[in-house]
Amino acid sequence: MRVRMNISYNGRDFSGFQYQHDYRTVQGTIEKQLKRMHKMPTRIHGASRTDAGVHALDQYIHFDTTIDLPGDKWAFIFNRAMPDDIYIKDVDIVDDDFHSRYHAKGKTYRYKIYTGAKNPFYKGLVTHVPDQLDISKIKEAAKDFVGVHDFTTFSSAKAEIKNKVREIKQVDIIKTEAGLDIVITGTGFLYNMVRIIVAYLLEVGRGLRKADTLNMIAQKDRTIIPKTAPAEGLYLEKVWYENL
Structure with missing residues (x-):
């Protein structure tokens, strides 16, 4: 199952979106929560790889999962776990061929x-x-x-x-x-x-x-x-x- 999330974040205290070892990033923060839920690493893919200090009001990510939850449950779980500078705005289930980056117009x-x-x-x-x-x-x-x-x-x-x-x-x-x-x-x-x-x-x-x-x-x-x-x-x- 493929999940799409619409997220926003204050980039001031992040070293960008993309995962970097030993640095705080948006991708790393979200994947840390996914690892807790799946008991194994789960990769996310973003529509944009914003740089350090850049903010997002309307960023999209997607990931694949075997956990069957409706979108509102995903949002509830994540918003309880996320730091104050990331917010999950909306979550939906999409087709397996959807890609946050490549399908953006x-x-x-x-x-x-x-x-x-x-x-x-x-x-x-x-x-x-x-x-x-x-x-x-x-x-x-x-x-x-x-x-x-x-x-x-x-x-x-x-x-x-x-x-x-x-x-x-x-x-x-x-x-x-x-x-x-x-x-x-x-x-x-x-x-x-x-x-x-x-x-x-x-x-x-x-x-x-x-x-x-x-x-x-x-x-x-x-x-x-x-x-x-x-x-x-x-x-x-x-x-x-x-x-x-």
């Missing part, structure tokens, strides 16, 4: 930024930019990301995937009381792609770089945008499936 990420004086209550949850930002310039730069492009310029140099063509469906720049949110929806993302896009947009908003997105994309050169925005402001907001 797209993802939405939200990057939260606050400006002005430093606020200690935002630590680990929102990225601080002391400068005031020109939102009109950020919007001008952001609109040209929409479409199908080779995102080599906006991917980590560590990314080993040869095909770096991805489709961005929508980019929204939303003014908030504290600063702004950058919301990006796409069919798929490269390693650190969202955080590199945000780093570029913030430099545009601070007046350190002109809005020249299409030219940046055409360069296919990671070195022209060397910075990566901090992890703490990034949230996996939604994973899209055909039936959800």
Whole structure:
């Protein structure tokens, strides 16, 4: 039987989603509970392998089990066992060929930024930019990301995937009381792609770089945008499936 869980977590105190020996991770924490229940290791598979410090509002995982429980019982058992920074939102039983990662049709990420004086209550949850930002310039730069492009310029140099063509469906720049949110929806993302896009947009908003997105994309050169925005402001907001 294959079980799908919709989970959320505060990534501040995790070394990312993916299991790492001797480090606290989301996968390791959930698999520890599954091992207690199954008396043997049980592997989970996530829709996204978020980095250390990155949060999730709508992450999906799946695993196979011989324990026959309805979804609400799985959620009840897990939420009693999970630490305060992981919450199981929903659980259902899916077809045996379902895969959380490969069946996802797209993802939405939200990057939260606050400006002005430093606020200690935002630590680990929102990225601080002391400068005031020109939102009109950020919007001008952001609109040209929409479409199908080779995102080599906006991917980590560590990314080993040869095909770096991805489709961005929508980019929204939303003014908030504290600063702004950058919301990006796409069919798929490269390693650190969202955080590199945000780093570029913030430099545009601070007046350190002109809005020249299409030219940046055409360069296919990671070195022209060397910075990566901090992890703490990034949230996996939604994973899209055909039936959800």
